[in-house]
Amino acid sequence: MGFFTFFPFLILLIYIGIITGILYVIYKWVNKFLILKQEHNDLLKEIIKKMDNK
Numbered sequence: 001m002g003f004f005t006f007f008p009f010l011i012l013l014i015y016i017g018i019i020t021g022i023l024y025v026i027y028k029w030v031n032k033f034l035i036l037k038q039e040h041n042d043l044l045k046e047i048i049k050k051m052d053n054k
Helices: 002-053
Strands: none
Touching: none
């Protein structure tokens, strides 16, 4: 009988873990995208500077 009283809490913890994992993956993906976008902008600025100097 003890297992069945903790079973709903176990399922709730599993759902919270899955949701937390999904949010963490989304956060890492968005962060990586923003870093790559910033690097892209920096490279374009350098190219523009080099073209202006010629």
